[in-house]
Amino acid sequence: MFNNIPPITRNLIIINIIVYIISNFFLYALNNPQLYNLLSAFYPFSPNFKSWQIITHMFMHAPLEGGVGIMHILFNMFTLYSFGPILEQSLGDKKYLILYFLSGLGAFFLFNLWNFIEIQQISNSLQALGVDVTEIYRQADVNYAGNILLNNKTPEIFDLSKKLLIDLKSPMLGASGAIFGIIAAFATLYPEARIGIMFIPIPVKVKYVLPVVVIGSIYLGITGNGGGVAHLAHVGGAIVGYILAIIWKKHLYRFN
Template identity: 65%
Template sequence: MFNNIPPITRNIIIINVIVFIATYLLGDQMVGYFAAFYPFSPLFKSWQIITHMFMHGGLMHILFNMMTLFSFGPILEQTLGDKKYLILYFASGLGAFFLFNAWNFVEAQQIISELQTLDINASDIYAKAAHYFGGIPKFNATTVEGQELSVQYYNLLTTPMVGASGAIFGVVAAFATLYPDAKIGIMFIPVPMKVKYLLPIIVLISVYLGVSGNGGGIAHLAHVGGALVGWLLARNWRKHLYRFN
């Protein structure tokens, strides 16, 4: 069955599995180099913009992502062709990265401003983040508020973004754009729904969770960024996709 998957989707799944196994074996070393840190963090490396798409935080994370890609990817790969499908996948992943970190930038600036009002130097926290060791260091803040803000800024600088979810949300959004009346089933919803109705609901929930801060450690705005890019690309390609038919 696996050999029947179109080559690009198959190879993306294989690479993700290989990287997941390598991360399990090497641990923090892989995360430090290949997960995507906030671009203004001392831990950020330029290649992380791409490599984070092949990193995952656990078995259920990679299983869910790869099953979703397996469900939607082959159809789009055959419909769009190799070149457009690759553009869709990686552009969606980049869109996820940039929207998520644009929101991180807004939050970082707000935290820095509040630290300054408390006469706390954000550069000191930045310096501690550069020597990240997996725990929370001691900060110079003398108040509870200052300590909380210092921890928030430190966590923003040292918490990496991992996963193919943004790229895969782009694939799902493109599928919904090209095949809006297709019905799919999803957990907790007993009746299959048309994907053109289901996707906007998921995106709106992701926007709320991402902006409200109730995301539970999930980069919901990355999903939104990926879906937005996937929708824009598919919307543009749809005009010319069947022009010779």
């Protein structure tokens, strides 16, 4: 069955699985999380950010022992398997790869644009309270070996300092942004297609599902009620997927 999946989708799934196995069953087994620190995408002005993370974060998924664990990669790969082959065959290899990676980049951009706004607000508040934020940036380095000593002069300063530290040390990871781009492109090119949704007894047209998911993701991302999920990254990926599909839609049959 796996051999029946078109080559680009198949290889993307294989790469994601290989990276997950290496990062969890080899390095984490040795108590060495360095691959996660190197390949997940940190905030661009964090001391932990590396330029290649813009791409590599798309192939990283939640570690086995934390939070959602293996369900993160299983859900993403199943979704890619469900929607990817149709788009790969209709768009062709080149445009399909462009869709995948530009959607991932869109996810990175929108998520970190919101991060920038939030981190600047926190930094400005701390500086107004007389706190040197450069010390927090120094302590946010994942290789920092000293004790984390946040300013606790007042509860407000401590809470803001802790929030800034967490934002600088918390990376985004996963193929979800790229996959949301694929879902958005699918919904744009094939709006009448029906998909099954958990707890809903009848298939629903994808053109109705996507707006609900995007609006929900925007709400959760802005309110901070996402439970550790980068919802705005999903929105960024979906926006790029939608725009590309609109551009390509009128020429779709010309490709074939």
